[in-house]
Amino acid sequence: MxxxxxxxxxxxxxxxxxDGRGFPQRLSAERISASARIVSLVNRYDTxxxxxxPAKALTPHEALSLIFAQMKSRFDALTLSAFIKMMGVYxxxxxxxxxxxxxxxxxxxxxxxxxxxxxxxxxxxVAPEDALIVDLETQPxxxxxxxxxxxxxxxxxxxxxxxxxxxxxFFERAVEAVDDDEEARP
Amino acid sequence: MNEPTLALALQRLIDGxxxxxxxxxxxxxxxxxxxxxxxxxxxxxxxxxxGRPVIELAATPEDxxxxxxxxxxxxDRILSDSMVRRTDxxxxxxxxxxxxxxxxxxxxxxxxCLRDRTExxxxxxxxxxxxx
Numbered sequence: 001m002x003x004x005x006x007x008x009x010x011x012x013x014x015x016x017x018x019d020g021r022g023f024p025q026r027l028s029a030e031r032i033s034a035s036a037r038i039v040s041l042v043n044r045y046d047t048x049x050x051x052x053x054p055a056k057a058l059t060p061h062e063a064l065s066l067i068f069a070q071m072k073s074r075f076d077a078l079t080l081s082a083f084i085k086m087m088g089v090y091x092x093x094x095x096x097x098x099x100x101x102x103x104x105x106x107x108x109x110x111x112x113x114x115x116x117x118x119x120x121x122x123x124x125x126v127a128p129e130d131a132l133i134v135d136l137e138t139q140p141x142x143x144x145x146x147x148x149x150x151x152x153x154x155x156x157x158x159x160x161x162x163x164x165x166x167x168x169x170f171f172e173r174a175v176e177a178v179d180d181d182e183e184a185r186p
Numbered sequence: 187m188n189e190p191t192l193a194l195a196l197q198r199l200i201d202g203x204x205x206x207x208x209x210x211x212x213x214x215x216x217x218x219x220x221x222x223x224x225x226x227x228x229x230x231x232x233x234x235x236x237g238r239p240v241i242e243l244a245a246t247p248e249d250x251x252x253x254x255x256x257x258x259x260x261x262d263r264i265l266s267d268s269m270v271r272r273t274d275x276x277x278x279x280x281x282x283x284x285x286x287x288x289x290x291x292x293x294x295x296x297x298x299c300l301r302d303r304t305e306x307x308x309x310x311x312x313x314x315x316x317x318x
Binding site: 064114145151152 | 246251267271
């Protein structure tokens, strides 16, 4: 297939774990390439959100919480921290219930205040095409109560918010990239 | 009221509560008092939680971020579903509420209340499995 050496390395190492308990070679964290560390984490996240049995799927928020709470020794700390910073505590596309009982769809991450994303709120008095985006950072008394699977939404909220299987969005940079020219400059 | 007297009064207050509860010093962000139910929930022996930095008890990114926001003066309350980690490493699904109690002009404490959602979550998952 003429894959690059970096790509073949990722394929070889993406089931390795930072704690040295992965396979096939039980490599320690420092011997796993940076790309493989990223793919390993994303692969795990995707498996939790999209398992073979859809009934066992976690919401993106639950998947991030589980990885952090129970599996963080398996992943490189810097990679995991950057991933959470980029995805937010409630990743965009998440269906959530707000603390006032209304249902909403997360549309963007606030990397400075991860608990305060911007959301589209289901308000039956407002037409879906005019639905307002609420910045939770400006609403001190309003927060996210829990994340939900789309099928847990009442029908009216599901139709209004119409959550998608996939969502595209731009990440804010979680880690400053090293500028090669800058680094080489005396 | 000095700190030991305050901690004793708080301990007596929360010992009678059914929910798992701990109280947190808003300046040092350490546990001032925790009831028996809290120790049972986390699998700790009675008294083991007192003095611990609250960030140590935060198992999820949401809880970590919340206490960072508190330290930065950006937040003083949260109510959401979360998880706590027991000493044996297992996770417990909880409903967690944190609020700031102003006891008098000179004293305030954070009240952390947790309700075990394990059974509720099991029932929800079972229902979903049957429906799917």
